[in-house]
Amino acid sequence: MAFASKKEDESGLSSYYNNKTTVIQEARVFNDTPVSPRKCRALLTRIVYLLYIGETFGTQEATTLFFGTTKLFQNKDSALRQAVYLAIKELATTAEDVIMVTSSIMKDMQANSDVIYRPNAIRALCRIIDPSMAQGVERFFKAAIVDRNPSISTAALVSAYHLFPFAKDVVKRWVNEAQEAVNAKSSASFFGSSSGGGGYLGFGGGAKEQSGHQPIQSTSYIAQYHALGLLYLIRQQDRMAVTKMIQQLGGGKSGAGTTLKNAMALCMLIRYASKVIEEDPNVQRQMIELLEGWLRHKSDMVNFEAARAICESKHVQPQQLTKSIAVLQLFLSSPKPVLKFAATRTLAALALTHPQPVATCNVDLEALIADPNRSVATYAITTLLKTGNEASVDRLIKQITGFMAEISDEFKVIIVDAVRSLCLKFPSKHSSMLTFLSGVLRDEGGYDFKRAVVEAMFDMIKFIPDSKEQALSHLCEFIEDCEFTKLSVRILHLLGLEGPKSPQPAKYIRFIYNRVVLENATVRAAAVTSLAKFGVNSNEPSLKRSVSVLLRRCLDDVDDEVRDRAALYLKVFDEEPLAATYVKEESVFSLAALEAKLVAYVKDPAAAQEPLDVSSVPKISRAQAAQEAARPSSLDTIGAPVAKSTSPAPQAPTAAEKQSAYVQQLAEVPEFASYGAVINSTATPAQLTESETEYQVTCVKHIFKEHIVFQASFNVSNTIPDTVLEQVSVIMTPQDEEIGLTEDFIIPLPSLTSATSPGIVYVSFTRIDPRHTPFGNLRKKGMKMSTRWKDVELSAGGDYIVPSYATFGSEWDRMRSGPNATETFLLGAMDSLKAACDSIIEVLHMEPLGGSETPTSESVHTLQLSGLATGGAGKVLARCRMTYSRGTGVTIELSVRAEKQEVVDLVVAAIA
Known part of the structure; x- marks a missing residue:
């Protein structure tokens, strides 16, 4: 844990008193004879305080202070001795030769030592010793872990956490002692000391210092919490061992037989159970039964943790939520604010996926x-917005308005997101919700809050056509006083897209041109582009002339970007082809895909003899291009699956970035040098093995002009590190002999261990007739590994069509006279239009346009798709008109238009 520096908070006398130079000079007090415990304790406190606020000591300074502090080991003052341990533990990371004090520390770790020193000595020792010395002190730690004194036991267990990354093999041998600490059932006792009058530091759970050496009873069982954490740390790579540990400590379905008496330990066990539920589907039912048993525990903390775990699980059915929601409902009427807050926040999150069960609250x-x-009120109203009906919308909006000014921006964002979801759920109430959003948009608030409101209005414009005029008017009023450049630019871009389509486009021009006069250069440039779109897309000659006059005034702007844009758009007004390319066109090339194409073109001598053909490079929208430009390069991050990690996952690379990475990877294999450029690589690797097997295998298909290469990636998560696999290969044979593929060769993996994972095996096939598109399954006939295998399927969408953005209306009309087909299909298994859209997009692997992937009606919808056929076959568009009726399913009228007839047949066959 890193603390922010607090040095700037000091001032005046306190700053001088806690000055690092002053503290180092006063360190001579450690050498006084006799030693003054009071002065030494005060100085040690100042040293620890300086470290806490972020002050750093140089190596020489830290070493001087460290060894000056160690001179106090012989003092009999208990409070001073404990302060010494605190100081040397913090200074040990910077000072040199700290191992020299090991013998002094270990003297205080002896069983016959005063119990007040042992916990602090244990904590200091784990920071002092070298990892190679861990085995030498193993017996001391083992004895301390099972000590009946919870202060000593917890100190040893926590120290084991710090030692584990450096001495895994040693700490793993302490599993029996950790298990014994978990199973401890009797109240522990330890002895305090009154010598020195300074008290002592350490865990004790409610213990108080007594005079002399009196036994002090502790019923907190805090050692169980730390011991359970250590057991999981040791066993976390063995899923079966973790599952068995949870079942043993869980105490059965009722939870009454558990050996865990500490509430925090039970909460930790519940979190482990939740993780197992997500990772292992075979034990989900048993784990959920355990969680339901803990709902009846006497501790509110355990009740809530179990209820939250059930509510957050992705595998729980709505009928299994009844008991956990009942527990949370009881918390809603609790006099404790923390319980009410926890319950409302959990219910608010659950309402996103299961609003009906939550409606009972x-x-x-x-x-x-x-x-x-x-x-609490914010989360309560947020939950009501997600679970309420249409009749309650106006009443809820009125109640929200009353306290929006009393809450922080963080909670305002939560409420705005809930209002946006409610508006999409009940489109007929858009007017009152837009009035509410425009009102809060005028209130004080930061960027995140204002952005959330603007995004909510954008979604309403996108999905609720009736709200467009009202929302655009509110946004125009907002940019008059908007202090955030990014939001102004986004709103101006939206006005340029939607304004020309409105019945009265001229009313927006005044708001846009005001930005040219009053704003900074970035906003002025965006306003010029927005004005140009009105001029190009408008059918009124008078409006175009007015826009031209305004753009000519921009030619005198002080910023060159504004002047250049104005000059460009004035030029394109007179030439329709230029206007279509630079103003009307809403798509651009994907930079990652274009980079991959250029790399392949430069490295292929045969291709370099001809001009570069960019017709096969997919396009993306300008909004996607802005997001792609902000992404880090991932050329060196693709190639094979990686082991699961607890660290935050980086942003997933796009399909185009993966394609670029695969091109670079295949170029390093000399056997593929004569294959030419890669036409397409599957964006998502197919999982060939079950998730619980020790050897994880995935497959990526690379499509060349005359070849298909299957890249099998092996990710070893073997629990036996000494296992080595040699000459690993994959044997693949077509399930259908008429598939038109013949095997070329296999590039095996010489050896594979957990240390060299992941490894890659390549299997190459030649297409007998390159004009023929191979379909069917490829089944593995043999493998030198004991795993269960799945089939690899060559499909139309994922392998021969890549998503590509297009302006659907104009492209659809342009391809009217080309190859086309219309077929009708019945998808009886689909229970909603949304499920049908997701299925069609997955099968065809095409880009959904205009937000058509999200149906706004439950009975009728039109899905618009765009793609690019590989191998230079050109563009392909698909329009799916769908109707849904209960009992019948989804009926689809599929219309396909492409530049080549074989591509049309390919898309129709994929759905059929």
Whole structure:
């Protein structure tokens, strides 16, 4: 854990008193004879304080202070001795030769030492010793872990956490002692000391210092919490061992037989159970039964943790939520604010996926709208917005307006997101919700809050056509006083897209031109582009002339970007082809895909003899291009699956970036040098093995002009590190002999261990007739590994069509006279239009356009798709008109237009 520096908080006398130079000079007090415990304790406190606020000591300074501090080991003052341990533990990371004090520390670790020193000595020792010395002190730590004194036991267990990354093999041998600490059932006792009058530091759970050496009873069982964490740390790579540990410590379905008496330990066990539920589907039912048993525990902490775990699980059915929601409902009426806050926040998150079960708590949630704790009230109203019906919308909006000014921006964002979801759920109430959003947009707030409101309005414009005029008017008023450049630019871009399509486009021009007069250069440039779109897309000659006059005034702007844009657009007004390319066109080349194409073109001598053909490079929208430009390069991050990690995952690379990475990877294999450029590589590797097997295998298909290469990546998560696999290969044979593929060769993996994972095996096939598109399954006949295998399928979408953005209306009309086909299909297994859209997009692997992937009606919808056929076959568009009726399913009218007939047949066959 890193603390922010607090040095700037000091001033005056305190700054001088806690000055590093002053502290180092006063360190001579450690050498006084006799030693003054009071002065030494005060100086040690100042040293620890300086380290806490972020002050750093040089190596020489830290070493001087460290060894000056160690001279106090012989002092009999217990409080001073404990302060010494705190100081040397913090200075040990910077000072040199700290191992020299090991013998002094170990003297205080002896069983016959005063119990007040042992916990601090244990904590200091794990920071002092070298990892290679861990085995030498192993017996001391083992004895300390099973000590009946919880202060000593917890100190040893926590120290084991710090030692584990450097001495895994040694710490793993302490599993029996950790298990014994978990199973401890009797109340522990330890002895305090009154010598020195300074008390002592350490865990004790409610213990108080007594005079003399009196036994002090502790019923906190805190050692169980730390011991359980250490057991999991040791066993976390063995899923079966973790599952068995949870079942043994869980105490059965009721949870009454558990050996864990500490509430925090039970909460930790519940979190481990939740992780197992997500990773292992075979034990989901048993784990959920355990969680339901803990709902009846006497501790509110355990009740809530179990309820939250059930509610957050992705594998729980709605009927399994009843008991956990009942527990959370009881918390809603609790007098404790923390329980009400926890319950409302959990219910608010659950309402996103299961609003109907949460609706049973609406009466209790409405009572919390007036709660004095505004955080509780915020989550209560947010949950009601997600679970309420259409009749309650106006009443809820009125209640929200009353306390928006009393909450922080963080909670305002939560409420705005809930209002956006509610508006999409009940489009007929858009007017009142837009009025609410425009009102809060005028309130004080930061960038994140204002951005959330603007994004909500954008979504309403996109999905609710009736709200467009009202929303655009509110946005125009907002940019008059908007202080955030990014938001102004986004709104101007939207006005340029939607304004020319409105019945009265001229009314927006005044707001746009005001930005040219009053704003900074970035906003002025965006306003010029927006004005140009009005001039190009408008059918009124008078409007075009007015826009031309305004753009000519921009030629005198002080910023060259504004002047250049104005000059460009004035030029394209007179030439329709230029206007279509530079103003009307909403797509651009994907930079990652274009880079991959250029790399392949430069490295292929045969291709370099001809001009570069960019017709096969997919396009993306300008909004996607802006996001892609902000992404880090991932050319060296693709190639094979990686082991699971607990660290935050980086942003997933796009399909184009993966394609670029695969091109670079295949170029390093000399056997593929004569194959030419890669036409396409599958964006998502196919999982060939079950998730619980020790050897994880995935497959990526690379499509060349006359060849297909299957790249099998092996990711070893073997629990036996000494296992070595040699000459690993994959044997693949077509399931259908008429598939038109013949095997060329296999590039095996010489050896594979957990240290060299992941490894890659290549299997190459030649297409007998390159004009023929191979379909069917490829089945593995043999493998030198004991794993269960799945089939690899060559499909139309994922292998021969790549997503590509296009302006659907104009492209659809342009391709009217080309190859086309229209077929009708019935998808009886689909229970909604959304499920049908997702399935069609997955099968065809095409780009959904205009937000058509999200149906706005439950009965009728039109899905628009665009793609690029590989091998230079050109563009392909698909329009799916869908109707849904209960009992029948989804009926689809599929219309396909492409530049070549074989591509049309390919798309129709994929759906059929």
